[in-house]
Amino acid sequence: MSFDVSQVKALVFDVFGTVVDWRKSIxxxxxxxxxxxxxxxxxxxxxxxxxGGYTDGMQSFRDGKREWMxxxxxxxxxxxxxxxxxxxxxxxxxxxxxxxxxxxxLDPWSDSVEGLTRLKSKYVIGTLSNGNIGLxxxxxxxxxLPWDVVLSAENFQSYKPxxxxxxxxxxxxxxKPHEVMMSAAHTHDLHAAAAVGLSTGFVARPxxxxxxxxxxxxxADDSIDVAASDxxxxxxxxxx
Amino acid sequence: MSFDVSQVKALVFDVFGTVVDWRKSIxxxxxxxxxxxxxxxxxxxxxxxxxGGYTDGMQSFRDGKREWMxxxxxxxxxxxxxxxxxxxxxxxxxxxxxxxxxxxxLDPWSDSVEGLTRLKSKYVIGTLSNGNIGLxxxxxxxxxLPWDVVLSAENFQSYKPxxxxxxxxxxxxxxKPHEVMMSAAHTHDLHAAAAVGLSTGFVARPxxxxxxxxxxxxxADDSIDVAASDxxxxxxxxxx
Numbered sequence: 001m002s003f004d005v006s007q008v009k010a011l012v013f014d015v016f017g018t019v020v021d022w023r024k025s026i027x028x029x030x031x032x033x034x035x036x037x038x039x040x041x042x043x044x045x046x047x048x049x050x051x052g053g054y055t056d057g058m059q060s061f062r063d064g065k066r067e068w069m070x071x072x073x074x075x076x077x078x079x080x081x082x083x084x085x086x087x088x089x090x091x092x093x094x095x096x097x098x099x100x101x102x103x104x105x106l107d108p109w110s111d112s113v114e115g116l117t118r119l120k121s122k123y124v125i126g127t128l129s130n131g132n133i134g135l136x137x138x139x140x141x142x143x144x145l146p147w148d149v150v151l152s153a154e155n156f157q158s159y160k161p162x163x164x165x166x167x168x169x170x171x172x173x174x175x176k177p178h179e180v181m182m183s184a185a186h187t188h189d190l191h192a193a194a195a196v197g198l199s200t201g202f203v204a205r206p207x208x209x210x211x212x213x214x215x216x217x218x219x220a221d222d223s224i225d226v227a228a229s230d231x232x233x234x235x236x237x238x239x240x
Numbered sequence: 241m242s243f244d245v246s247q248v249k250a251l252v253f254d255v256f257g258t259v260v261d262w263r264k265s266i267x268x269x270x271x272x273x274x275x276x277x278x279x280x281x282x283x284x285x286x287x288x289x290x291x292g293g294y295t296d297g298m299q300s301f302r303d304g305k306r307e308w309m310x311x312x313x314x315x316x317x318x319x320x321x322x323x324x325x326x327x328x329x330x331x332x333x334x335x336x337x338x339x340x341x342x343x344x345x346l347d348p349w350s351d352s353v354e355g356l357t358r359l360k361s362k363y364v365i366g367t368l369s370n371g372n373i374g375l376x377x378x379x380x381x382x383x384x385l386p387w388d389v390v391l392s393a394e395n396f397q398s399y400k401p402x403x404x405x406x407x408x409x410x411x412x413x414x415x416k417p418h419e420v421m422m423s424a425a426h427t428h429d430l431h432a433a434a435a436v437g438l439s440t441g442f443v444a445r446p447x448x449x450x451x452x453x454x455x456x457x458x459x460a461d462d463s464i465d466v467a468a469s470d471x472x473x474x475x476x477x478x479x480x
Contacts, residue, residue: 070414072414124377124378124381126377132412132414133389133412133413133414134412134413134414134415135414137364137366137388137389137413138364138414140388141364141388147388148377148380148381148387148390149373149377149389149390150388150389150390154412155395172372172373172374172394173373173374173377174310174312174372174373174374174375174378175374
């Protein structure tokens with residue numbers, strides 16, 4: 001590929017699925033709650049449906065049916081439904097709040113901290129997630145993610161793939177769009193970033209959806225500027 | 241003092257003068273330009289008047305006379321005036337851009353990196369400056385400032401001491417106002433934060449204004465929750 005990495009000054013990252021393994025982390029937390037109350041259930045389904053509350057909530061905003069809201073709020077709405085449906089009745093309010101913040105305690109993929117640390121030595125690195133800022137800050141503390149800056153769709157009261165999220169991130173960083181590379185494991189995110197001039201970097205996360213019906217993308221199409229098997233490979237391809 | 245530090249979850253910091261020594265850094269950069277062109281002038285006055293472009297620009301916004309704008313823009317407007325007035329005629333456009341970003345290359349006070357690193361081990365630490373986000377991110381890279389999050393008045397399209405800057409920072413962090421401590425070397429900033437419920441931490445920066453007419457505050461009044469001589473002392477007072 002002929003992409004010139006020297007034009008890139010900052011890398012911004014999708015987070016859920018790209019930098020952290022949300023699914024195994026959520027299954028672990030909710031399974032522990034089930035075990036505490038002696039409930040046997042399909043906790044993988046619980047995790048996938050909890051995640052669905054977030055994606056459904058964002059779609060309702062895009063469709064003009066709801067106001068913008070934090071991921072925390074969307075997570076809590078769906079959690080309350082699922083707790084009831086799965087028959088979890090013993091949690092106090094504080095315990096439910098804590099469980100909702102399981103999304104603040106997602107484990108990084110095993111290469112993320114090393115890869116990001118290497119990339120940080122040459123580039124500004126930041127989040128560009130639909131997750132809210134408080135969630136992303138707490139997750140970085142939990143997982144040791146070495147961000148220079150935490151940017152979120154919350155900064156723009158919208159969600160990716162709205163162009164204003166990508167362009168807004170470049171503007172806040174004082175950079176031209178092509179000087180910012182969007183990195184994600186999801187090509188729809190990268191295509192939307194590329195459509196408004198950002199550079200793009202794909203990382204493969206074949207295990208994001210576990211063994212369920214939904215399959216992860218394992219390859220990027222030729223329109224993507226840089227593609228890597230993990231963030232250590234990615235750092236090498238970015239010259240660090 | 242009876243302030244209970246255990247209520248604090250995040251510390252947000254004023255930056256210019258509080259964490260970095262803007263005045264000596266700016267004098268160094270502009271003196272080097274003067275030397276290059278063989279110009280002798282009062283570079284301390286240049287630095288103070290350049291800083292004044294920023295404070296004047298913010299006041300014009302507060303007075304309703306101008307739209308909100310980035311610190312970079314205010315710096316550039318005043319720089320163009322001063323370059324002309326001081327007879328600096330040989331700078332290219334790129335060199336003037338680079339000089340304007342001298343505000344992205346301000347040296348931390350000698351205790352800042354160690355003190356912030358200690359505080360980061362227990363608290364979320366972030367900026368809460370009137371400087372724009374790109375400036376603050378570049379400054380952190382330059383000086384090794386280990387922020388968890390870069391928050392700016394730019395997030396709220398206003399400037400401190402507007403209450404919405406302090407309350408907005410707490411809201412973005414998902415915290416109650418008293419769980420966030422504003423830290424600054426300037427008590428007017430702390431009083432404005434306290435007025436809307438934030439905790440407050442003063443650090444003395446007696447050399448901020450050099451030997452000029454303007455004197456730095458060296459002590460906080462009794463209304464301030466924590467007061468320290470530098471950020472190492474501050475970390476100790478915050479239990480880390």
